[in-house]
Amino acid sequence: MPSLLHLLVGHTYMVLFVWVLVEQGGVPVPSAPVMLAVGTMSAAHKLHVAYALPLVLFACMIADISWYYLGKRFGGRVLNLLCKFSLEAATCVEKTQGTVVRRGAITLLFSKWVPGLNTVAAPIAGQAGIPFGEFVIYDMAGTLAWASVWLFAGRFFGDVAKRSHEFFATLGHLGVLLVVLMALGVVVYRFMKRRQFVTELRGLRLEPAQLMAMIGDAEREGQEPPFIVDLRHPLDVLTEPLVLPGALRIGPDELRQRHELIPRDRDIILYCTCPSEETxxxxxxDLRRMGVRRVRPLRGGLQGWRDAGFPVDGVGVI
Incomplete structure (x- = not known):
């Protein structure tokens, strides 16, 4: 395997730029190991943090501004796309939307550090109508802090490693392998978390056709229909003011806090924005742990219901 030192001399600035751009574009390949490696090898004066830092900022600026305008233009459809490609079980946008609405652009100061939030903060900022100038200032400030910590942490490690010439030489030869292993380790960890979540979810999901049949059976027999809850954030309702027939709009936190009001003698059907029905x-x-047993998420959420060709109702948006 070629020495990391040799690789860095000719290609690493470009590798760093492309890697960060790809990660910020939504592909789950962590760039922190690469920034650590660049910072570490800057201790050998083959690379310079002063050159690497602007490249990271530029890559993030390209990706984040693109997502900002996509979120502003297409709203929930862009977020659905990001959910499909995410390996984070906690990536669903509901919590992020709530954070952006409560804290505004300040959310961008720490969004790069939070898995999931890192990916969807920019499009949600556009969806929420945060002014572009304010978005850029806070986003770049947060990116600067995030990139600086990783790069200078690597530089500190490199300065310490330099005290042992043998260790530093070994690090140079095995550096590429270490970076790859670190990145793969993060991806595998996220994949395993995602797989565990999907395993827990298996068997709970309700197909749109099954729900439609339940509604039809209840109408024919004169019984109460399923208790359908729309968990979507108001930002999503603004861009897509539609609900399933008879659905009530209740936020996830409110539903958890007032679970004692949920009827126990009816099927409870929940749906959200994410096509993977994360929320x-x-x-x-959570409701099952609280004793609400007849509760199931709708596969595909609102989009899955519409794709199946079933009817929807309009909803007034204030």
Whole structure:
């Protein structure tokens, strides 16, 4: 395997730029190990943090501004796309939307550090109508802090490693392998978390056709229909003011806090924005722990219901 020192001389600035751009573009390949490696090898004066830092900022600026305008233009459809490609079980946008609405652009100061929030903060900022100038200032300030910590942490490690010439030489030869192993380790960890979540979810999901049949059966027999809850954030309702027939709009936190008001003698059906029904699945699991047994998330959420060709109702948006 070629020495990391040799690789850094000719290609690493470009590798760093492309890697960060790809990660910020939504692909789950962590760039922190690469920034650590660049910072470490800057101790050998083959690379310079002063050159690497602007590249990271530029890559993030390209990706984040693109996501900002996509979120502003397309809203929930962009977030659905990000949910599909995410390996984070906690990536569903509901919590992020709530954070952006409560804290505004300040959220961007720490969004790069939070898995999931890192990916969806920019499009949600656009969806929430945060002014572009304010978005850029806070986003770049947060990116600067995030990139500086990783790069200078690597530089500190490199300065310490330099005290042992043998160790530093070994680090140079094995550096590429270490970076790859670190990145793979993060991806595998996220994949395993995602797989565990999907395993827990299996068997809970309700297909749109099953729900439609339940509604039809209740109408024919004169019984109460399923208790359907729309968990979507108001920002999503603004861009898509539609609900399932008879659905009530209740936020996840409110539903958890007032679970004693949920009818126990009816099927409870939850749906959200994410096509992988992250929020509705988690709320369903929480409610089951609280004793609400007849609760299930709707596969595909509102989009899955519409894709199946079933009817929807309009909703007034204040």
């Amino acid at each position: 509705s699945a988690k709320v369903a699991m």
